Amino acid sequence: PEWSSPAFQQLSGVTQTCATKTVGWxxxxxxxxxxxxxxxxxxxxxxxxxLPQWPVLYFEVLxxxxxxRYRVEGYGSLVLPASPGxxxxxxxxxxxxxxxxxxxxxxxxxxxxxxxxxxxYVRIPSTFKGDRLSRFGFHTETTGSVTFRxxxxxxxxxxxxxxxxxxxxQSILDRLGGxxxxxxxxxxxxxxxxxxxxxxxxxxxxxxxxxxxxxxTV
Numbered sequence: 001p002e003w004s005s006p007a008f009q010q011l012s013g014v015t016q017t018c019a020t021k022t023v024g025w026x027x028x029x030x031x032x033x034x035x036x037x038x039x040x041x042x043x044x045x046x047x048x049x050x051l052p053q054w055p056v057l058y059f060e061v062l063x064x065x066x067x068x069r070y071r072v073e074g075y076g077s078l079v080l081p082a083s084p085g086x087x088x089x090x091x092x093x094x095x096x097x098x099x100x101x102x103x104x105x106x107x108x109x110x111x112x113x114x115x116x117x118x119x120x121y122v123r124i125p126s127t128f129k130g131d132r133l134s135r136f137g138f139h140t141e142t143t144g145s146v147t148f149r150x151x152x153x154x155x156x157x158x159x160x161x162x163x164x165x166x167x168x169x170q171s172i173l174d175r176l177g178g179x180x181x182x183x184x185x186x187x188x189x190x191x192x193x194x195x196x197x198x199x200x201x202x203x204x205x206x207x208x209x210x211x212x213x214x215x216x217t218v
Contacts, residue, residue, distance in 0.1 A: 069111025074143040077122045087150045094140045
């Protein structure tokens with residue numbers, strides 16, 4: 001409830017169809033499908049100390065054979081990274097199954113398979129209001145994985161305030177450093193002046209003939 005997106009933002013989409021290739025023992029499809037998502041977070045109650053729930057990306061994998069028969073190959077979800085930068089995430093997928101040989105024969109020859117009416121059932125259904133979620137009796141099987149490469153960028157006024165405070169502290173430290181350098185120079189000059197005064201006093205206390213002899217010798 002604390003997240004929003006622009007009105008023109010598309011929150012769902014469909015990739016192109018990609019042919020698979022054999023890599024080792026696996027059939028791999030390189031979709032290379034780019035998408036952009038922009039979300040805004042609005043802090044509700046400032047007194048709450050709990051961390052906000054980060055946005056979740058749901059995805060469904062379908063297969064299409066030579067006879068134009070569709071099959072559900074897997075469902076999955078990932079929580080968008082909370083830290084900025086490059087993130088590569090590999091998410092395992094699963095699909096619902098029907099018990100029995102007839103269901104598998106129907107899937108193989110006719111196509112089609114059990115699907116989720118609400119894709120949020122991958123994690124917590126949007127209609128769930130209780131404290132404990134039971135999936136007893138729901139049969140699934142693992143099917144593979146999908147790899148996402150995410151480039152995350154974050155902007156916040158708090159970042160600007162922190163940066164301004166950091167710059168302010170740096171300027172204060174620079175000024176303190178300049179003051180310390182000036183004070184060290186003043187200390188050297190004062191020490192030189194004190195030494196000069198002592199030399200002049202010592203020169204006055206010496207006999208005049210010793211001063212003239214030393215001056216002629218020099």
